[in-house]
Amino acid sequence: MRKENQADIVNTSEEGPILKIEHLNISFRQYESGTHQTQLDVIRDLDVEVRAGEMVAVVGSSGSGKSLLAHAVLGILPYNAVQGGRIFYRGSELTRERIERLRGNEIVMVPQSLSYLDPLVKIGKQIKRGRKDKKTADKLRGIFKRYDLNEEVEELYPFELSGGMNRRILISTALIEEPRLVIADEPTPGLDLRVAKRAMGHFRELADMGAGVLVITHDLELALETADRVVVFYAGCTIEEAYRSDFEKEENLRHPYTKALWRALPQHGFQFIEGTQPYVKEMPEGCPFSPRCDMCTPQCKGEVPYREMRKGRVRCLYAK
């Protein structure tokens, strides 16, 4: 239970973001046909900020490598991954040593499914990470009460849990610590709407209790119900950062892809656009959305910066 000394923290102000990620990129070394090595750029340019008490959703399609964002922050990327860009936590850079010290107490991850729990360890022991002191036990009892879980659940093994409990159990692993930053990786996989909404609600509560919450999800609709801000992730890049209120009207949105997403929502007519996201190995030059965009010009083949616009951010030359 080491807490950071004040001395560790450089230029922290109350309003400064808890987590700030700048130009994060992650690639994998791969061997093709023997010795030929290729580099697979899964995340190319990702920018996110999370403030205390705020819930930010990174929304991207399934299989786009969003989970790697969570793994990068926690320093648990696989050995063949190469990571670039910078991650700041409470004002100073989140180095290897620092994350190893902070993960599991100040910075916690909430995994997406029960397969992230050890099948042979009882739930209670697992949530407490083996700690046997009375304080932790009392805390767990409090969490269970809050989430309406029976005390007997502590004695169960993961395979004995019913589907409805899973979310609350997984989120309990975060609450047992004193998290300042919670990263939830795809918290609503295959859940029915009612359960999914409740799961997002639990994360909202964590934010309201003062933690910074970063939710990584494929479900824009759910994200809009609870998150303060939404960051849209497309083909390895963040292409727009918008407030929840921006999604009330299409004109308030900045990027053509976000607008397309907006039109694809059920309440806005389920309209879809042609094409799919480009695969990592066939990435177009410049703007990744250019092949599907009707505003595309030759300039889009060049560098497209991520720029500020109306309090949000956008990666498009022609956004207004």
Added chain:
Amino acid sequence: MNQHLGKRIGNKMIRMILLVIASSILTFMLMKASPIDPLQANVGQAALGSMSQEQIEKLNEYWGVGTSPVKQYLNWAFDFVRGDMGTSLLYRQPVSEVIAVKLMNSLFLMVIAWGLSGVLGFFLGVLSGMNRGRWIDRLVKGYCLLISSTPAFWLALLLLMIFGVWLKVLPIGLSVPIGVEAAGVTLQDRLYHAILPALTLSITGVSNIALHTREKMIGIMDSDFVLFAKARGEKGWILFRNHGFRNALLPALTLHFAAISEIFGGSILVEQVFSYPGLGQAAVSAGLGSDMPLLMAIAILSALIVFGGNMIADILYGIVDPRIRKGGAG
């Protein structure tokens, strides 16, 4: 729950009885099919030549040469069921007594070898799996591959040569010192004589369990739950204690109980090399000498021990793994 367990044990018992019947018939048939003439093997060509026809008749009767195989088997089976394992033709003692002595010798050897190879193999496997790709992993893997491609008897000869002949630090054979009364043999003597054969068996037994545990450990280290444990700040020994140990131990335990058969098989060869008077050596002499009752009894005993090993593995799995114990989704 209890009814379920009772049914399972009942099932196992039926299987065990079938196994005993099948292995006894098979052993008997193989024995009958063997080209060894019991008289020639045990009395000798020269001695037979100087015997009268009557004497030969008597010997034939003693070794059961004339009797019909079916009748012979049924006689044996009938006695066996009543608890009479017959008299060993070679040792001229009740089979039960012969086996009791040999079994004690062998068990002594095998329990040491089995325990040692299990603990060492598990430890090496875990070490290797948790350090995949590093030099320690390569070392363990190389050792295991080398050992598993080495025949047990060859290794036995090698160790015998090094420690028994060249260095002269360990006895070259037997289970007790030569020229000492049975009553004067101490436990130290026995242990001293068991070192080499037990070592040989352990060394060969290690590779299987180590390689298996290594694979399992790699799988565990790559699993989601270890990733999450790392994300919660666990690493090194704590990570292993909390998540690695139990998950790796279960399959290792099953494998090791099932591997009793291998230790058993290996012990026959190793006992032969070290002239160690155990069950394995008795089996060889019974086979070569057409000692039907003894061989049958040894075959059945071996089958039972191997069966017992597998059964214990099965039951243990049920006790240790909550998914099976609680009869849930598993």
